[in-house]
Amino acid sequence: MKENKKVLLGMSGGTDSSMAALLLQEAGYEVTGVTFCFYEKDGQTAYLDEARELCERLAIPHLVYDAREAFQKHIIRYFIDTYMKGQTPVPCTLCNNYLKWPLLQQIADERGIYHLATGHYVRKVQAEGYWHIRCGADPDKDQSFFLWGLPQTILERMLLPMGELTKVRVRELAAERGFQRVAHKRDSFGVCFCPMDYRSFLKEHLPEGSIVPGSFYDEEGHCIGKHEGYPFYTIGQRRGLGIYLNKALFVKQIIPEENKVIISDNLQSLEQNEMYLHQSCVINPEALLGRDDVVVKIRYRKQANRCTVTRIDADRLHVCLHEPLASIASGQAAVFYRDDKVLGGGIVE
């Protein structure tokens, strides 16, 4: 499609996408807002009304797209199933890779709109002919970790009005323009459809008896206590185990078939020197593969480790870690960076 001044903006009703609408309009773009219904929380639809009201105030079209079926199947079901396999899910990453951005692209294509936008705190940059996501200017809000899997056809069309701003500045800009409600909305945290405590979510969404109590074992196979069901634990977890032995204990392994959780008091025994990824995305093979100046992050807020990446096949990557890394959990995402540029990523096997 030929580039034009039209942009389709994903609007959640929150501060960031609302401010994105204002800033894009001020920059001369013809904005259309779209709000996806991803799930229904107690029938609440206030977010739809808020997005619609803002669009009315800005005199821009507002679309509502019902994505509940796809979200239920590909995100909520996957989230529950992954925990039931004893793994750690990454719903926000998968939602961006397979739902949010592809849907924006599909709807924009149908309407002859070239640009795609969200209120994500990221920037983009072109290097050696490839578009890359770049960390947002606000280190506290940077969301680059969730956007490693997007194809060039989406990256080239992205507009990211929050990328150069801090959240504090975004709130000031909203207040200066007289959008008090937008300026003072609460930040959202964690996984949008699930409360901070994912255990109660799993209990609520699974038939009774799906998760049953079992035993903790040490590395020698001795039973050292009772747990509430293996899906409630993640590799590397230290807090909330309910075993008190006067020393730090970590979840080392989860064996779903036997409902066993293996515990270690030695963090070093959880360390690994390599990992395999699937569902991988390599943006520019020359910038990532076989290089020794790449870092990998396996958690949103965790420190980055140096690594060398090689390709096994079209889907899989091998990651050799230059220093061992503890708490690698299967199911979670690994994201590659050089400086603040995202080079690709994958899901830990």
Ligand SMILES: Nc1ncnc2c1ncn2[C@@H]1O[C@H](COP(=O)(O)OP(=O)(O)OP(=O)(O)O)[C@@H](O)[C@H]1O
């Ligand atoms: N239901 C939705 N419909 C359309 N776009 C959405 C929806 N939810 C999120 N988005 C888009 O994805 C971006 C990132 O969403 P996320 O929930 O991670 O961030 P956020 O900081 O809560 O953003 P916001 O303040 O805009 O709600 C949003 O800024 C918005 O552009």
